[in-house]
Structure formats: C-alpha cells, structure tokens
Amino acid sequence: MHSQQEIEEVASQLLSTKDLKLVACRTLQSLWAGYGHICEIKAVPSAAGDASQQPSSFILKYISPPATNRKGPPKEGHLRKILSYQIEQYFYTHLAPQMPPSIGVASCLASIDDKSGSNATAMIMTDLNQKYPVAGEKRGELNEAQVHAAVDWLATFHGFWWGKTQSFDRSKLCRPPLEHFQQTKSTTADEGVWLNGGYTYLATRRDEYRDLCASDSEWCAPLCSPLTDFEGQTIAELVARFLAPLADGGKEGPISKYETLIHGDVKSENLFTTARGDAVAFFDFQYVGLGLGVCDLAKLFTCSLPQELLSVDAFSSEDIMKMGEGEEKFLRRYLDKLRQVSGREYEWDVFVRHWEIGLVDWLRFQASWGFWGNTEWLEGRVRSIVNDPEWKAYLERESKA
Known part of the structure; x- marks a missing residue:
C-alpha cells in the first residue's frame, strides 16, 4: 500500500x-x-x-x-x-x-x-462528477434514457475515430501482453494504444479457452470443434481471426474498412451520466485500441441494459433467440449516429454480420471466464447465430478471403 x-x-x-x-x-x-x-x-x-x-x-x-x-x-x-x-x-x-x-x-x-x-x-x-453527477454502479443496469445516451456516446466516439486509425503507426501499437514481452523484452508500452482493443480477445485468453475446450460446457462443441476446411481451426478461432486488426496496416483484412478506436471495457461502472440521464461520459480507457465498434456494444448490451429493453419477453423460446425489436432499435440508433458522425457508409446487412460475430466472441469469453449480465439473452442469441447456415457461410467465406 x-x-x-x-x-x-x-x-x-x-x-x-x-x-x-x-x-x-x-x-x-x-x-x-x-x-x-x-x-x-x-x-x-x-x-x-x-x-x-x-x-x-x-x-x-x-x-x-x-x-x-x-x-x-x-x-x-x-x-x-x-x-x-x-x-x-x-x-x-x-x-x-x-x-x-x-x-x-x-x-x-x-x-x-x-x-x-x-x-x-x-x-x-x-472531475467528471462536476458535470455528470450520477455514477454508474458496478454491474448495474442503466435506465432507458441512459442507454440511449451511452449508445450515442459510443457511436460518436467510434464515428470520430473511424478512418483516423489508418494513420496510426501499427509498429508502435501494443500486441497481446506476452507477445509484446517476447518481442521487446520490456514491460513498457510504446507510444500508442492496443493493436487489438479490449481485454477479452482470444489471443490474450488462451488458457481460459483451453479450459473451455476441455469442459462439458454446452459451448464446447459449437465453439471448439475443429473445422476440416480450415486446418483444424474452430469457430471461436475463425471469429477471433476475423475481428483481429492486422499488424500490417498496408494489408486489407475483413474488417479493415470498418476499423475504429474502441473503448474496450464498456459497462455502467465506467461511466457517469447527467442528472436527467440524457448524456454520459466514459472513463477507464485502459483497453482502448483498434477494433469494430460492435465489440463495445456487445458488452454494453450484455452487462448494462435491462433485459426487458432487448425485448426478450417477445420470444416463445428462451433457448434460441433471433434479433428482437428492442435490440434492433438500439442497433439502428447506433448505426444512424455512426454514419452521421463519420460521414461514411456501413451497410445494415454487413453491420449485422459484424454484430453477430462480436456477440459470438463475447460469449466465448464469458463461457470460459464466467457468465454475468443478460446471460439468457446472450446465450439465446448466440445459439441462433451459430446454428444459422448463412452466418456460418459468411464467416467461412470472409475467413478465406
């Protein structure tokens, strides 16, 4: 101390x-x-x-x-x-x-x-508390006004940095911790952010992933089974590869066109709101880095939204859930704001595929680390996604590109 x-x-x-x-x-x-x-x-x-x-x-x-x-x-x-x-x-x-x-x-x-x-x-x-006096609670839920404000903040943040990250010197961006140490023999980061934003991606969670693959979890088979067309790689590994920004910015990857700066640890605990809840400020940027904005949304939706706002009750089956009205409403709000701020186009169909891939990756982390938040919704959505042959075909096609 x-x-x-x-x-x-x-x-x-x-x-x-x-x-x-x-x-x-x-x-x-x-x-x-x-x-x-x-x-x-x-x-x-x-x-x-x-x-x-x-x-x-x-x-x-x-x-x-x-x-x-x-x-x-x-x-x-x-x-x-x-x-x-x-x-x-x-x-x-x-x-x-x-x-x-x-x-x-x-x-x-x-x-x-x-x-x-x-x-x-x-x-x-x-001191953010001067303008934003209401602190988010640890593993707490936001009310509807606060959710709208958080979604707008993320869309504005992602929209502002979309395109600007192409000018970052990727040789100075921080690789996964052990890879960084092996390359530099140093515990010091260069002048930059994480190459891959967030702290849950597969390259830095290999031990937990091995435990998942050796477990009797429901998610062992759909996420960890080797695929014959991809040299034994699994769905979880294809998803991780799809979402990983390339170390060489001169090459084109499946998400290169849509990469932005992500917060990396989006949750109610890391924000303050105004008294009316109509504006938020985020803090705790320890895991800021390159990525797709949907990865921030996946954690926000799972960990900080009241489940009823996602229209979970609209489904007769709790086992498999397609996109509900509430989920779509928030996603369209985010995408409209993102387009407005960035001045760029992000096709709805492409955005939804990215969103689904982000959900699968986030579930892989929770399944190997421990579930919390809107578990029923997250598991139901990912069951629907991984059992969709069109989604799987999209992932495999993009992984071969």
Missing part, C-alpha cells in the same frame, strides 16, 4: 506544473491487487492571496505496481495491467485532446510516466 504522504507528494508535484497548490486529498478507490489509487484532490492557485478562495476539484489516478520477485517472463495478467495503465495515459495525453467536446471524457491536466523500471504513472484529470 502507498502512504498518504507518498500520494500527496505525487499530487503536489503534478499540480505545481500548473501553478496549483494541493489543499486536500481523499482516496476514492484503491485499485485491484495494490496497483494504485484513485483520489479526489482539491487545489488552489499557488499565488492565491485569498485563503478563503474556493478550491477546484480534480481526480488523481496514481499507479505504482507492486514489486515482483518473479524470474523470467512476467505473468500475463500482471503484464496486461502494467501495459494498460501506460496505454490509458497515452490516450488521455495524446488522443483525447483531439476529440470534440461532444464526446464526454475527462481532460488530463498533468501526468508523469516513470519508464526507468518502476512502471509508475500518475495523471491529474478534470
């Missing part, structure tokens, strides 16, 4: 670069496994002559990973966290300032990044 004095020294150091003086520091949250703290800090101008001046509120995110005596390559989970905090800082300091005010996100006032070996990082950011 880090002492209060240590945290306040870091806060004071960062504030001083903006001619601000620390007057109060309160820990809001300790990060998992002792990796750091999130604190609310109060500051006034250093040269303020009026002692009664009302202080301004900011957020300090201070990361100082625990020391490890492990010899050899670091554990994947530990390395993932270290890299993710560095990537989050890159996002806030380099990418977020490029975005318009319509995309609710905190601004970074000052930051430090120790690349000498401690992997310590710290950022002082604007």
Whole structure:
C-alpha cells in the first residue's frame, strides 16, 4: 500500500506544473491487487492571496505496481495491467485532446510516466462528477434514457475515430501482453494504444479457452470443434481471426474498412451520466485500441441494459433467440449516429454480420471466464447465430478471403 504522504507528494508535484497548490486529498478507490489509487484532490492557485478562495476539484489516478520477485517472463495478467495503465495515459495525453467536446471524457491536466523500471504513472484529470453527477454502479443496469445516451456516446466516439486509425503507426501499437514481452523484452508500452482493443480477445485468453475446450460446457462443441476446411481451426478461432486488426496496416483484412478506436471495457461502472440521464461520459480507457465498434456494444448490451429493453419477453423460446425489436432499435440508433458522425457508409446487412460475430466472441469469453449480465439473452442469441447456415457461410467465406 502507498502512504498518504507518498500520494500527496505525487499530487503536489503534478499540480505545481500548473501553478496549483494541493489543499486536500481523499482516496476514492484503491485499485485491484495494490496497483494504485484513485483520489479526489482539491487545489488552489499557488499565488492565491485569498485563503478563503474556493478550491477546484480534480481526480488523481496514481499507479505504482507492486514489486515482483518473479524470474523470467512476467505473468500475463500482471503484464496486461502494467501495459494498460501506460496505454490509458497515452490516450488521455495524446488522443483525447483531439476529440470534440461532444464526446464526454475527462481532460488530463498533468501526468508523469516513470519508464526507468518502476512502471509508475500518475495523471491529474478534470472531475467528471462536476458535470455528470450520477455514477454508474458496478454491474448495474442503466435506465432507458441512459442507454440511449451511452449508445450515442459510443457511436460518436467510434464515428470520430473511424478512418483516423489508418494513420496510426501499427509498429508502435501494443500486441497481446506476452507477445509484446517476447518481442521487446520490456514491460513498457510504446507510444500508442492496443493493436487489438479490449481485454477479452482470444489471443490474450488462451488458457481460459483451453479450459473451455476441455469442459462439458454446452459451448464446447459449437465453439471448439475443429473445422476440416480450415486446418483444424474452430469457430471461436475463425471469429477471433476475423475481428483481429492486422499488424500490417498496408494489408486489407475483413474488417479493415470498418476499423475504429474502441473503448474496450464498456459497462455502467465506467461511466457517469447527467442528472436527467440524457448524456454520459466514459472513463477507464485502459483497453482502448483498434477494433469494430460492435465489440463495445456487445458488452454494453450484455452487462448494462435491462433485459426487458432487448425485448426478450417477445420470444416463445428462451433457448434460441433471433434479433428482437428492442435490440434492433438500439442497433439502428447506433448505426444512424455512426454514419452521421463519420460521414461514411456501413451497410445494415454487413453491420449485422459484424454484430453477430462480436456477440459470438463475447460469449466465448464469458463461457470460459464466467457468465454475468443478460446471460439468457446472450446465450439465446448466440445459439441462433451459430446454428444459422448463412452466418456460418459468411464467416467461412470472409475467413478465406
């Protein structure tokens, strides 16, 4: 654990670069496994002559990973966290300032990044709670107005970055944690985000996937059975390959035309809303990277939407569910907004195929890690998808291209 004095020294150091003086520091949250703290800090101008001046509120995110005596390559989970905090800082300091005010996100006032070996990082950011006073709850459901606002935020975020990611230097984007370490022998991320946004994709979840394939789960056979036409690869592996952005940006892959920047960990816990719920701001950009926007939507729909908004009750069978009225309504809202912001075309039929592939990939993670959220809806939808010969033909055709 880090002492209060240590945290306040870091806060004071960062504030001083903006001619601000620390007057109060309160820990809001300790990060998992002792990796750091999130604190609310109060500051006034250093040269303020009026002692009664009302202080301004900011957020300090201070990361100082625990020391490890492990010899050899670091554990994947530990390395993932270290890299993710560095990537989050890159996002806030380099990418977020490029975005318009319509995309609710905190601004970074000052930051430090120790690349000498401690992997310590710290950022002082604007306090989103000032404009968005309602915090999303852990594994909580959003109301309908908040869902509309979250869908609009994602469409605006994805639409803004759609096309711009083609200019990213992919040689500097971060590969899966162990692959990154094997290539660089370093626990330091280059200047960039994840090549593959999110933390659930198959390349970084191989152990869990092997456990799924060896289990008696319902999802073992449909996801893990080898396909003769693809050298023994499985549906899960074809889906993962389809969704993976190419390391060589000069090549054309099945999703290259539609790639954007995704948040990577979309859930109610990672957003604030206005009192009316008509606007949201997202935070926690540790897993921001390239991908399809539908992968963000898959987690949002499963983990944060009330099930009744997806029109689950409209189906007579709970085992197999086709797209319901509620699901389609939210998807069309997202797609209309995405087209408007980006000025690009995304055909509905193609979008739906991408959405279905995103759902299958998200279910693969949940089936191997543990289900939560709208499990009935997610499993019912994926049963419908994997049993659809036209969907399977599309996936196989695109995988051969």
